[in-house]
Amino acid sequence: MNILILAAGTRNKIVQYFRNTVRDDGEVVATDSSKLGPAIYDADKYYIVPPITASGYLDVILSICKKEKIHGILSLIDPELSLLAANEEKFKAIGTTVIGSSYELCELALDKYRMYQWLASRGYNCARSWMERDKFYKEVKEGGITYPVFVKPAYGSASISISKVYDKETVDNLFTHEDNLMIQEFLNGQEIGADVYIDMLSGEVVSIFTKKKIHMRAGETDKAVSFKDPELFAFIEKFVLEAGFKGQIDIDIFRINGQYYISEINPRFGGGYPHAYESGCNHMELIWNNLNGRANRKHIGAYEEGIYMMKYNELKIIRK
Ligand SMILES: Nc1ncnc2c1ncn2[C@@H]1O[C@H](COP(=O)(O)OP(=O)(O)O)[C@@H](O)[C@H]1O
Ligand SMILES: [Mg+2]
Structure with a gap:
């Protein structure tokens, strides 16, 4: 069983976590449009591919899937999620499962105004x-x-x-x-991040990790601390099931005067996911189980409170 991670970029941790999960039972293959995308060097194999806007891009990815006998494919960047979802059948025909949400939901999540209309019309607190x-x-x-x-x-x-x-x-x-x-x-309150996995076989929400954001830097959570609130878990579960997301998603939430507001959804691994993994929420394993035909047991909040995450810089050196 092999996995293909598209647009690996600087998400070295994501590639490493898949490697640690797959072990000797398969290979992790990664792509990037640049030889200087550091995360590809943590995969078993990598391919340098054209930018996603290039004509013939999809055919390049399909041919990699065939050649490398890829069972599961996912992307780490927003513009590619819809492309994968729209071509799910083409991937299926060659034995590759797209790990992600439907085309409609990927498009909805990309368009913040449409997402706002969706949330407001269903009575969710939102800006x-x-x-x-x-x-x-x-x-x-x-x-x-x-x-x-x-x-x-x-x-x-x-x-x-x-x-x-x-x-x-x-x-x-x-x-x-x-x-x-x-x-x-303007939402004036505590910012929260949620990493959620919705089982691709059972459709159930099987894992939720929530953290309070302490500091943001360059559009990413830089420091955060894990916490749990059963009310928040129930709120997330209701929202995610009503919308119909699948696989890995990341949600931005605000807590204002004791009420939860939904701010943004990314139907992919977010930049802050390592905090969840390091706290015990191994969603790579949940994906791996699904690809192997096993549904996951519901285990929401399977981590401790008070685990702090602080990001710092790393570097990759290669000689060619
Ligand atoms: N309505 C809002 N009120 C207050 N802060 C906001 C609001 N919308 C966004 N932000 C802040 O800006 C950041 C980025 O906005 P977001 O909508 O999540 O876009 P992106 O796709 O760039 O992550 C959020 O993480 C949050 O800190
Ligand atoms: Mg955001």
Whole structure:
């Protein structure tokens, strides 16, 4: 049984965790568009592939799957999730399972405004959002919303172009210089990250790890501490089942005045997943079991509270 990790980039830990889980029972193959993507060097084998926007990209990946007898494939970057999901049948035809959510859900998660509409229409607490400035200004006039607000790209990632904004002038300025921006109610509370695994065979939520974010750096959680709240677990389980996500997902949540708000969903391993793994939530093993035809037992909150994670830099040296 072999696994293919696409766009491994700098996610060395993810590659290492798969290696530790698969051991001698298979190979972990990784791809990157650059020879200088450090994570590929932690895999058993690697391929340098064209950028995902190149024509023929999918055929390159399909041919790697055939050649390497890949049983499970996953990607670590957002734009590729929909591509894999949309072509699930092509992968299935050659014996490869796409580890991830449906095309519709991958697209929904990419579009923060549509996700907001989905959440709001189902009664979930979430930040009120506007794509149209005029509608937002009208709300401000009517007293429905006050500054500060949060402005970010509706299709953004890695915290690029995000701003806390205190006045109309700045909103106008930002909108003049960038398209597809979204204005959001500012969520003022404790930020939380959840790493969740939804069994691909049973459809049950089998593992949840939650952490309080202490410090963010370059769009990623830099320091965090694990905690547990049965109410939060139940909230996450309800949301995830109602939406229908599958496999690994990462959720950004805020706790404000004792209430949980859903902020963002990434249907893949997030940059903060190592905290969950190192605390005992080995989701690679859950994936491995599913690929081997075994459904996983529900084991939510299988970790201790008060485990701190602090990131620091590592480096990879190669000679060619
Ligand atoms: N409405 C909001 N209120 C307060 N902070 C926010 C809001 N939206 C986003 N943020 C902050 O910005 C970060 C990045 O925003 P997010 O929507 O998660 O986009 P990305 O796809 O870049 O992770 C979040 O982790 C959070 O710290
Ligand atoms: Mg986020």
